[in-house]
Amino acid sequence: MKICVHGIGYIGLATAALFANNGHDVVGYDPNEKLVEELRAGNPRTTEDDLREYVLDALDEDFEPSNEVVEADCHIICVPTPYEEESKRADLSYVEMAGQTVAEHLREGDMVILESTVPPGTTEEVLAPILAAAELTPGRDFSLSHCPETVLPGNIAHELVHNDRIIGGIDDESTDKTIALYDPLVEGTIHRAPDATTAEFVKLSQNAYRDVNIAFANELARVAADYGISSRDAIDLANVHPRVDILNPGPGVGGHCLPIDPWFLGQFSDSLNLIESARRVNDGMIDFVIELLEDELSSLENADIAVLGVAYKGNVDDARHSPGLRLVERLTTMEPREVGAAAADGGQTRACGSVRVHDPHVESDESSDIDIVDLETALDGADAVVVCAGHDAFCDINPAEAADLMDGRVIVDSFSILDAVTWREHGFDYAAI
């Protein structure tokens, strides 16, 4: 089948490769000329080795990256769906633009599949009317379905094939055709949703579920600190119960999915309550990190802080909406507290001296003000270190070498990944979440 994938970023690239590696003739359309050029030169933008191999195999088959859209039997839309920070609403402009492009190339009998994560109702109420501009009737003249993507970044090549999938079309025939397309490609089970809106709702519910469960662990971490006990020890022991499985606390939830998708559920509903509170709990964990720092340093004023890790989670290079970036922003923009408030809590102010950032996976880029430096530069003269991403590489940092470089001896390990005993043996005040 001739397939045109619209948007060959992280998800679209893997999806295009999935179809090309299974005998389909695939054009990957993306308006980003540099991205297409790099792919054509055999240089996929990924740090995941198995995804790289998978894409290179596809390029040897029938996968053609392109800046031009083509007519195809099937159009799969994998464009971004960011959210507007202020309103917490989905920015559907990319989906709308992709819909307009598809409409210009749509023929009777074609299939259209939306993979992007969207608020419930988007396929039927936003995309279908745009496609109808082709003077074809959705359902009768072409099929239209939502097939949400659930791969875990870092493990995409495996999960792309092995995860179960939920597919919901705007009518039964659309669902049938979409299931028939994916079924031979995936090892996971394909589940039929009653309609496209349910499929959209299910995808968002899965991410909101994880966000709420992480918030529960994070709240426990703060409560445990009030009792002077380790939340990790308590959670490990709680999890011995056969029906308890608490997740890991940390500095908050990052990435461009978990902090965003719960809000999409509330786009056309006023009933978010627990889900909204969970968002606040998770975002508030950076305040807890700062409290831990303040407890260890007598004052943050003029303190030089090294932040290790601005990726949104361990061993990935993606820094979008990361706790590390939130921490850097807070530390660099905090104003000294009002004189009265400072006096009330012992005279401390919260302005800090300097913040230096190191992340072995993330590169400095022009779009952010953050300069990523090497480890030695970050630690040199620092009063305190905060580990804010669970990268394996941080476990190899030698505490003796860190102590030689630093002025102070404070470390806040927000993922509890370091060996506390060894760091304490080297004179560090070690605090963890």
Ligand SMILES: NC(=O)C1=CN([C@@H]2O[C@H](COP(=O)(O)OP(=O)(O)OC[C@H]3O[C@@H](n4cnc5c(N)ncnc54)[C@H](O)[C@@H]3O)[C@@H](O)[C@H]2O)C=CC1
């Ligand atoms: N990255 C992830 O882990 C997951 C992402 N998703 C969802 O998949 C969708 C895509 O996400 P990513 O691949 O991560 O985004 P991305 O930003 O990596 O890639 C999106 C691509 O779409 C291209 N694009 C923008 N406008 C376009 C248009 N009008 N036509 C064609 N291409 C266009 C961009 O140039 C970019 O290359 C989003 O809705 C996201 O929420 C779902 C599951 C996992």
Ligand SMILES: CC(=O)N[C@@H]1[C@@H](OP(=O)(O)OP(=O)(O)OC[C@H]2O[C@@H](n3ccc(=O)[nH]c3=O)[C@H](O)[C@@H]2O)O[C@H](C(=O)O)[C@@H](O)[C@@H]1O
């Ligand atoms: C329900 C679910 O597991 N969704 C996945 C999620 O991918 P993502 O990489 O965002 O998830 P993640 O590994 O839970 O990480 C998200 C954030 O949560 C934090 N995190 C995670 C687990 C935990 O116990 N504690 C914790 O603090 C991570 O450090 C990170 O900041 O969102 C993806 C998406 O929708 O883009 C989705 O495809 C993935 O399957």
